[in-house]
Amino acid sequence: MLTLGIESSCDDTAVAILDDNKTVVSLRSSQDDIHALFGGIVPELASRQHLKAIQPLVDTALQQAKSTLDDIDLIAVTQGPGLVGSLLVGFSYAKALACVKKIPLVGVDHIAGHLLSIFLDETATPPLFPYISLLVSGGNTALYLVEGFTEFQCLGRTRDDAAGEAFDKVAKLLGLPYPGGPQVARLAEEGDKTAFSFPRSWLGNSFDFSFSGLKTAVRNQTELLGRKEEPLPVTDICASFQEAVIEVLSEKTIRAAEVYGVRDIATCGGVSANGLLRQRLTELSARENFRCHTPQPEFCTDNAAMIAFAGRMLFQRRGACTNSLTADVFSRSTLGH
Numbered sequence: 001m002l003t004l005g006i007e008s009s010c011d012d013t014a015v016a017i018l019d020d021n022k023t024v025v026s027l028r029s030s031q032d033d034i035h036a037l038f039g040g041i042v043p044e045l046a047s048r049q050h051l052k053a054i055q056p057l058v059d060t061a062l063q064q065a066k067s068t069l070d071d072i073d074l075i076a077v078t079q080g081p082g083l084v085g086s087l088l089v090g091f092s093y094a095k096a097l098a099c100v101k102k103i104p105l106v107g108v109d110h111i112a113g114h115l116l117s118i119f120l121d122e123t124a125t126p127p128l129f130p131y132i133s134l135l136v137s138g139g140n141t142a143l144y145l146v147e148g149f150t151e152f153q154c155l156g157r158t159r160d161d162a163a164g165e166a167f168d169k170v171a172k173l174l175g176l177p178y179p180g181g182p183q184v185a186r187l188a189e190e191g192d193k194t195a196f197s198f199p200r201s202w203l204g205n206s207f208d209f210s211f212s213g214l215k216t217a218v219r220n221q222t223e224l225l226g227r228k229e230e231p232l233p234v235t236d237i238c239a240s241f242q243e244a245v246i247e248v249l250s251e252k253t254i255r256a257a258e259v260y261g262v263r264d265i266a267t268c269g270g271v272s273a274n275g276l277l278r279q280r281l282t283e284l285s286a287r288e289n290f291r292c293h294t295p296q297p298e299f300c301t302d303n304a305a306m307i308a309f310a311g312r313m314l315f316q317r318r319g320a321c322t323n324s325l326t327a328d329v330f331s332r333s334t335l336g337h
């Protein structure tokens with residue numbers, strides 16, 4: 001069964017083709033260069049760029065898979081959450097293809113795609129259900145109990161900024177280019193993580209997160225240091241900030257695994273490419289006897305293979321189909337709430 005996956009929820013256009021569960025092609029057209037000029041994503045530019053990229057990307061994916069649209073059995077497309085203008089490009093395109101070629105269409109929650117991205121790595125042992133998944137990206141930060149391929153329970157999520165957003169904003173504050181996460185992580189390697197004592201938002205026993213206070217603390221500290229007219233200790237700020245984020249993310253994930261009595265822990269989303277997060281989760285899991293699963297870097301970031309996979313699972317288990325031409329996108333996820 002060939003599934004065509006289409007993803008356009010934010011600033012990357014992505015297309016993938018899966019043969020059953022095996023990824024045959026996974027392509028991504030990045031818009032980083034365009035948004036880097038503005039230090040963050042400009043929604044209108046993102047939508048316009050999706051329009052330009054989507055058709056050539058689908059053509060290339062089909063060519064590389066040595067297939068045509070006539071071979072496609074299912075189209076899976078991101079329906080939300082994300083930037084509405086960006087989502088509408090991929091969703092309308094997929095609806096049109098499905099309608100003209102009479103191919104079943106399934107709308108996928110982008111978060112479900114991320115939570116299942118761990119199954120795309122054919123070389124690794126997949127987690128057993130139920131497992132705890134930490135979703136950390138530029139737009140979302142949440143903890144989920146994944147009970148099956150279509151069963152998700154949201155245990156907590158950010159009350160303000162997403163972790164990736166905090167990385168990007170701190171990077172901007174320090175004059176680093178967009179996207180800031182990889183830049184901050186790289187500079188943090190050379191810094192002292194104990195140089196500044198930035199706040200950790202534990203929020204009691206809740207599995208929710210909050211990163212806006214931390215971001216403000218970094219801004220206040222940077223302004224204070226700036227007034228001394230000495231060079232900013234950028235590497236120390238990066239290391240201390242990163243430590244504050246990773247400590248909260250990893251400790252809450254381990255506690256969720258303990259509270260829900262699971263053996264497996266996974267992480268997903270762009271920030272799960274972060275070396276310190278991977279290392280800390282692996283160490284804490286080993287200490288507490290949990291099995292830790294981290295996706296290959298290409299599947300951490302937004303991609304269409306995860307959308308195709310999640311769509312195929314939804315289609316097989318529920319026969320769910322988004323055939324209505326009036327179906328719309330959504331900006332906020334209600335997955336597992």
Ligand code: KG4
Nearest residue numbers: 137138139164179181182270271274301302
């Ligand atoms: O999942 P993703 O590709 O896109 C969405 O946000 O949906 O995540 C992108 C985010 C950006 O905020 C980026 O700065 C962050 O992931 N990121 C990182 C790292 N690599 C990417 N943050 C921290 N450390 C990294 N190594």
